[in-house]
Amino acid sequence: AAGVIQSPRHLIKEKRETATLKCYPIPRHDTVYWYQQGPGQDPQFLISFYEKMQSDKGSIPDRFSAQQFSDYHSELNMSSLELGDSALYFCASGVGGYQETQYFGPGTRLLVL
Amino acid sequence: AQSVTQLDSHVSVSEGTPVLLRCNYSSSYSPSLFWYVQHPNKGLQLLLKYTSAATLVKGINGFEAEFKKSETSFHLTKPSAHMSDAAEYFCVVSGSVYSGGGADGLTFGKGTHLIIQP
Known part of the structure; x- marks a missing residue:
């Protein structure tokens, strides 16, 4: 089965x-979520999109922005990077959003660095 | 607001013995609850999900969890541990701490590191 692809x-x-x-x-999924996991930490929710509109916002710094495109892929843009931004960034997808x-x-x- | 407390940061069991990973949650509404597993340097894999259809939820790899509303608990169990179960386990509740309900970010517990002794 197809999975979420990150690059x-x-x-x-x-x-x-x-x-x-x-x-x-994943094909036919309309919702995308972004999470940040620091070393030895639990994942923290950053932001989500449903049908190309921002749906929920978590602990995303103002230096970060994101969007979901017409083909449902999403990009997380991070500017003025700091040492503390070093982390594992997860994307998740789903259908319909809530719960x-x-x-x-x-x-x-x-x-x- | 939602929150999750995983009561043990580390659990060590012998191979072939039962596993119990404890989780308590707090939610201002009826939540969905999940258990995810993360193997070293890997992504997050869904083990199981509770959505109020049944209080005992069966997941993959022999894991199951029981939802107890009176105790606000959602403990994860497995009858017999296998070496391949060694990983980090996260109890997760739907809805983020930044929302008052109706939001869709997940709130993770701090994780329980499961160690399997040979």
Whole structure:
């Protein structure tokens, strides 16, 4: 079965640089979620989109932005990167949003030097 | 607001013995509850989901969980542990702490590291 695809899988950036993470949901899924998992931490919800509109917002820094495109893929844009942004970033997809099951991708590991 | 408390940060059991991972939740409405597993350097895999259809939920790999509203608990169990069960387990509730309900971000517990002794 098709799964959530995230790219790139690994990314190394310098402080103050920008990064763009991409997420391709499972076919026919209309909802995308982004999570950040710091080292040894639980995943923290950042933001979600349903039918290309922002649905819910969590602990996403103002330096980050995201959008969902007409083909339902999503991009997380991160600017002015800080050392503390080093983390595993997960994308999840689902159908219908609220209380529905979220299926997670393999994650993008970002290292900020 | 929703919150999840996993009562043990580490659980160690011998292979072939039962597993019990404890989780308590708090929610201002009837939540959906999940258990996810994360193997080292891997993504998050759904083990099982509770949505009020039945209080005893069966998941993959022999895991099951029982929803007890009176105790606000959703403990995860497995009759016989296998070496491949060694991983981090997250109890998760629907809805984020930033919402008053009706939102769709998940709130994770801090995780329980399951260690399987040979």
